[in-house]
Amino acid sequence: MKRISILGSTGSIGTQTLDVVAMHPEEFEVDGLAAGNNTALLLEQVRRFKPRRVSVSTKERADEIRSSLPAGVELYSGSEGLVEIAAGGNADTVVTALVGSVGLQSTLAAIEAGRHIGLANKETLVTAGHLVTELAGRKGVKLLPVDSEHSAIFQCLNGENREDVASITITASGGSFRDYGREQLKDVTVEDALRHPNWSMGAKITIDSATMVNKGLEVIEAHHLFALPYEQINVLLHPESIIHSYVEFRDSSIIAQLGTPDMRVPIQYALTYPDRWQSPASRLSLAQVASLTFREMDYERYPALRMAIDCGIAGGTATTAFNAANEIAVARFLRGEIPFLRIEEIIDEVLQRHDNAANPNLEQIRLCDLASRELAATL
Numbered sequence: 594m595k596r597i598s599i600l601g602s603t604g605s606i607g608t609q610t611l612d613v614v615a616m617h618p619e620e621f622e623v624d625g626l627a628a629g630n631n632t633a634l635l636l637e638q639v640r641r642f643k644p645r646r647v648s649v650s651t652k653e654r655a656d657e658i659r660s661s662l663p664a665g666v667e668l669y670s671g672s673e674g675l676v677e678i679a680a681g682g683n684a685d686t687v688v689t690a691l692v693g694s695v696g697l698q699s700t701l702a703a704i705e706a707g708r709h710i711g712l713a714n715k716e717t718l719v720t721a722g723h724l725v726t727e728l729a730g731r732k733g734v735k736l737l738p739v740d741s742e743h744s745a746i747f748q749c750l751n752g753e754n755r756e757d758v759a760s761i762t763i764t765a766s767g768g769s770f771r772d773y774g775r776e777q778l779k780d781v782t783v784e785d786a787l788r789h790p791n792w793s794m795g796a797k798i799t800i801d802s803a804t805m806v807n808k809g810l811e812v813i814e815a816h817h818l819f820a821l822p823y824e825q826i827n828v829l830l831h832p833e834s835i836i837h838s839y840v841e842f843r844d845s846s847i848i849a850q851l852g853t854p855d856m857r858v859p860i861q862y863a864l865t866y867p868d869r870w871q872s873p874a875s876r877l878s879l880a881q882v883a884s885l886t887f888r889e890m891d892y893e894r895y896p897a898l899r900m901a902i903d904c905g906i907a908g909g910t911a912t913t914a915f916n917a918a919n920e921i922a923v924a925r926f927l928r929g930e931i932p933f934l935r936i937e938e939i940i941d942e943v944l945q946r947h948d949n950a951a952n953p954n955l956e957q958i959r960l961c962d963l964a965s966r967e968l969a970a971t972l
């Protein structure tokens with residue numbers, strides 16, 4: 594029996610994690626679920642998966658659902674509630690499916706409590722990767738990637754000597770506007786941006802895919818997860834999203850992980866590692882796909898990717914500022930406040946004014962995150 598808790602249970606990764614649980618009801622026990630504001634869906638999940646503990650965004654939300662919860666279910670709220678679901682209870686693995694650096698505190702709490710992490714919240718590593726990986730190493734906690742690219746690389750590295758790795762290559766679909774030139778991006782709408790060609794994902798990550806910020810966050814995530822220098826991390830455009838990423842070894846052999854684009858596969862692998870179980874994903878027929886195509890990444894077309902990698906190389910609080918600026922800019926775009934191309938301009942302007950602090954502690958990261966958000970909100 595595997596006991597799991599999910600931070601962000603009503604989002605895209607959270608609901609797909611529960612799909613995996615539903616496929617193997619005898620094998621999983623859900624200990625805790627933390628949701629934000631979607632209390633209707635949370636209540637449905639509580640009835641179906643019978644967690645012992647739940648948390649919602651605010652005390653008001655908690656009061657709304659208190660009387661609808663089955664007897665004995667513990668109810669929490671706010672950031673303390675997130676920490677309670679992450680670190681209290683008795684889960685073996687905590688799936689961190691929150692969106693944004695808001696997941697940092699609860700992820701650190703889960704690691705501190707010795708829980709393995711099914712890591713979907715990439716912003717946590719982008720914001721404070723050195724602290725998260727250092728704590729995980731000290732606590733003997735596994736950071737199991739849920740992100741499809743990182744799961745792919747993780748799988749390709751199984752049983753290999755790390756010294757033999759020449760490089761890793763993260764593939765990128767190109768996002769919703771991959772066939773547009775820069776000129777055509779001027780007046781794209783939120784609806785256009787939310788139509789991802791291959792993957793079904795939440796709103797923020799779908800916008801991040803369109804700006805290629807997502808790939809930038811993933812490069813930084815890979816740097817921390819696999820302890821690789823940035824020179825050994827490549828990005829390649831691969832519109833079909835069939836090769837989820839690959840590793841090249843020093844003998845020039847390449848090992849890639851392939852499959853139909855279905856997030857439930859990497860989610861499940863993070864929960865069953867090192868075992869593999871039956872999955873609901875459809876089988877890949879290479880004969881049917883017939884051809885796979887690749888293009889060199891175009892950094893002029895996607896300047897935000899360059900910015901992300903430069904921040905990664907700079908280290909310190911640069912990636913924190915990058916991430917915070919992006920989170921606010923994307924939220925503003927989704928609210929219809931700014932045009933699409935303004936997202937990368939805001940990130941750039943925040944970075945221009947950013948004063949980088951090397952090897953920051955948690956408090957410096959928190960302050961940098963806050964200041965970058967405030968600035969991005971006013972630009």
Ligand code: MG
Nearest residue numbers: 740741742811
């Ligand atoms: Mg990904």
